[in-house]
Amino acid sequence: xxxxxxxxxxxxxxxxxxQDEGAILVRNSRxxxxxxxxxxxxxxxxxTHFYVICRGALQIFRETPGGRExxxxxxxxGDSVNADEVVARQAEHAMNARAVExxxxxxxxxxxxxxxxxxxxxxxEKLLAGIADRxxxxxxxxxxxxxxxAAQMVACYLQKLCVLYNFDPHGFELPYTxxxxxxxxxxxxxxxxxxxxxxxxxxxxxxxxxxxxKDMRKxxxxxxxxxxxxxxxxxxxxxxxxxxxxxxHGA
Amino acid sequence: xxxxxxxxxxxxxxxxxxQDEGAILVRNSRxxxxxxxxxxxxxxxxxTHFYVICRGALQIFRETPGGRExxxxxxxxGDSVNADEVVARQAEHAMNARAVExxxxxxxxxxxxxxxxxxxxxxxEKLLAGIADRxxxxxxxxxxxxxxxAAQMVACYLQKLCVLYNFDPHGFELPYTxxxxxxxxxxxxxxxxxxxxxxxxxxxxxxxxxxxxKDMRKxxxxxxxxxxxxxxxxxxxxxxxxxxxxxxHGA
DNA sequence: CGGCGTATTGACGCACCTCAAGGTAAGTGG
DNA sequence: CCACTTACCTTGAGGTGCGTCAATACGCCG
Numbered sequence: 075x076x077x078x079x080x081x082x083x084x085x086x087x088x089x090x091x092x093q094d095e096g097a098i099l100v101r102n103s104r105x106x107x108x109x110x111x112x113x114x115x116x117x118x119x120x121x122t123h124f125y126v127i128c129r130g131a132l133q134i135f136r137e138t139p140g141g142r143e144x145x146x147x148x149x150x151x152g153d154s155v156n157a158d159e160v161v162a163r164q165a166e167h168a169m170n171a172r173a174v175e176x177x178x179x180x181x182x183x184x185x186x187x188x189x190x191x192x193x194x195x196x197x198x199e200k201l202l203a204g205i206a207d208r209x210x211x212x213x214x215x216x217x218x219x220x221x222x223x224a225a226q227m228v229a230c231y232l233q234k235l236c237v238l239y240n241f242d243p244h245g246f247e248l249p250y251t252x253x254x255x256x257x258x259x260x261x262x263x264x265x266x267x268x269x270x271x272x273x274x275x276x277x278x279x280x281x282x283x284x285x286x287x288k289d290m291r292k293x294x295x296x297x298x299x300x301x302x303x304x305x306x307x308x309x310x311x312x313x314x315x316x317x318x319x320x321x322x323h324g325a
Numbered sequence: 326x327x328x329x330x331x332x333x334x335x336x337x338x339x340x341x342x343x344q345d346e347g348a349i350l351v352r353n354s355r356x357x358x359x360x361x362x363x364x365x366x367x368x369x370x371x372x373t374h375f376y377v378i379c380r381g382a383l384q385i386f387r388e389t390p391g392g393r394e395x396x397x398x399x400x401x402x403g404d405s406v407n408a409d410e411v412v413a414r415q416a417e418h419a420m421n422a423r424a425v426e427x428x429x430x431x432x433x434x435x436x437x438x439x440x441x442x443x444x445x446x447x448x449x450e451k452l453l454a455g456i457a458d459r460x461x462x463x464x465x466x467x468x469x470x471x472x473x474x475a476a477q478m479v480a481c482y483l484q485k486l487c488v489l490y491n492f493d494p495h496g497f498e499l500p501y502t503x504x505x506x507x508x509x510x511x512x513x514x515x516x517x518x519x520x521x522x523x524x525x526x527x528x529x530x531x532x533x534x535x536x537x538x539k540d541m542r543k544x545x546x547x548x549x550x551x552x553x554x555x556x557x558x559x560x561x562x563x564x565x566x567x568x569x570x571x572x573x574h575g576a
Numbered sequence: 577c578g579g580c581g582t583a584t585t586g587a588c589g590c591a592c593c594t595c596a597a598g599g600t601a602a603g604t605g606g
Numbered sequence: 607c608c609a610c611t612t613a614c615c616t617t618g619a620g621g622t623g624c625g626t627c628a629a630t631a632c633g634c635c636g
Contacts, residue, residue: 144471146467146468158460161450162461168461192443199412203412203413203414205453205456205457206456207413209463210409212464212466213463215463215467216397216467216511219511220395221389221395224624251582252583253583262625263583263584264624264625264626267583267585268585282632282633502613502615503615504613504614504615512593513594514616515592515615515617516591516593518615518616519616522616533615579634579635580633580634580635581634583631583632584630584631586627586629589626590622590624591625593620593621593623594620595618595619595620597617597619598617599614599616599617600614600615601613602612603611605609606608606609
């Protein structure tokens with residue numbers, strides 16, 4: 075598939091590409107599509123390309139010997155998929171990447187990336203900041219796993235969704251199946267389901283895929299009570315900023 | 326404190342520094358020492374320097390609102406401390422760094438690092454590979470937390486220690502207090518203590534700080550049973566390679 | 577209608593946390 | 607050299623949050 079320069083520029087990673095740089099990149103990359111359920115790559119595959127999601131969502135996960143799926147992350151349009159593998163010079167993918175929904179993915183040969191990263195100074199910086207960011211997220215994940223209850227993690231995640239997708243906390247639809255979200259939160263779907271019920275008392279109503287958070291303050295207290303990374307994880311703060319802006323507009 | 330060029334070169338990060346580069350770096354860095362228990366920096370402090378440990382060990386941790394310490398990692402000589410914060414251009418430290426034992430730490434102003442990273446091509450690469458590596462470790466942590474029992478995590482950690490410190494699995498001393506190790510494994514010290522008892526049946530004997538792993542195969546099966554990252558986490562494989570080499574020498 | 581993917585609900589057990597009380601070892605001062 | 611302190615570790619009893627297994631319900635499409 076031929077790539078338009080605009081398609082590239084729409085990706086945060088490449089947003090400030092010059093005309094010339096863009097032309098070079100267009101020549102060295104292409105767009106692939108994956109149907110829902112299809113694998114972009116699997117654990118153990120040779121690493122041949124660097125990927126950036128243009129449309130859709132990818133589940134990044136591993137499979138334990140016991141057959142259990144451990145979801146590492148759910149990546150969406152604009153996210154780079156395996157930047158870490160490119161800079162770490164790994165030979166094989168450590169994870170599986172499966173399309174949660176139909177996807178378009180930009181693919182760039184890793185060899186080319188490694189060769190030319192230094193020519194695109196600003197790109198390299200963004201890529202690295204992205205990796206550092208993901209490291210940070212992983213650390214947050216660990217902390218939350220060890221200190222927060224299922225209810226707190228769910229509340230926290232729902233708020234994060236609002237920020238990520240620019241949802242209105244007072245009413246929005248879950249963007250993935252509950253099973254996937256549960257997996258992303260490292261809990262069983264039964265636990266997730268039960269947790270949603272208990273959250274009703276806290277003003278977080280979930281019926282089907284529809285979520286509405288009645289009392290932001292209550293939800294916040296719940297989510298933040300044990301979350302030392304409230305500031306950096308940023309979900310709550312970002313959400314509040316957004317809400318305050320809305321109030322401002324409304325008044 | 327004045328730094329010898331050799332001191333720099335002893336650090337993996339700077340091992341292939343040229344004479345000139347070394348001289349430049351010496352002029353722009355210094356060595357600080359921290360006594361056991363002292364903080365190198367705390368959560369919320371302004372980020373002023375990039376640090377590399379020359380001697381000793383640092384506990385990297387956060388404190389939850391509830392007062393619980395969550396240990397992110399224990400870094401030792403040769404490790405860079407906050408490479409991610411340098412490339413992510415954060416303003417404040419997200420973690421606490423406290424000396425587990427008396428430490429010597431190389432400190433380089435972040436401004437200088439950011440300015441000159443691109444002049445030291447190979448250094449930048451190592452730094453980034455280090456970050457990618459740590460991302461990987463964090464992901465392993467998450468996976469192990471969600472899939473492995475306390476016994477498995479402890480067994481796995483003991484093996485990792487052998488690789489990291491080049492210990493002989495058949496007999497070595499724990500390099501940190503049990504409380505610290507428990508914290509690193511995200512479990513309570515009581516749980517850790519009890520787990521060590523149960524591991525005796527599996528041929529992993531721990532009395533005081535002394536560890537001896539009688540039956541490597543048994544320990545392995547235990548640790549790897551649910552560890553999908555056996556290859557990459559590398560503890561077991563690296564350990565086996567080491568043991569096989571020893572056997573080879575012995576014969 | 578039947579079948580499939582997805583979600584809910586119930587009953588049950590266990591691994592780990594929590595609180596509380598020793599116990600051991602090393603260091604300090606008389 | 608012994609009493610005392612302090613830091614570190616172990617052991618016990620009890621509670622619980624979440625995983626597990628199994629059955630049922632819901633929504634969607636052919």
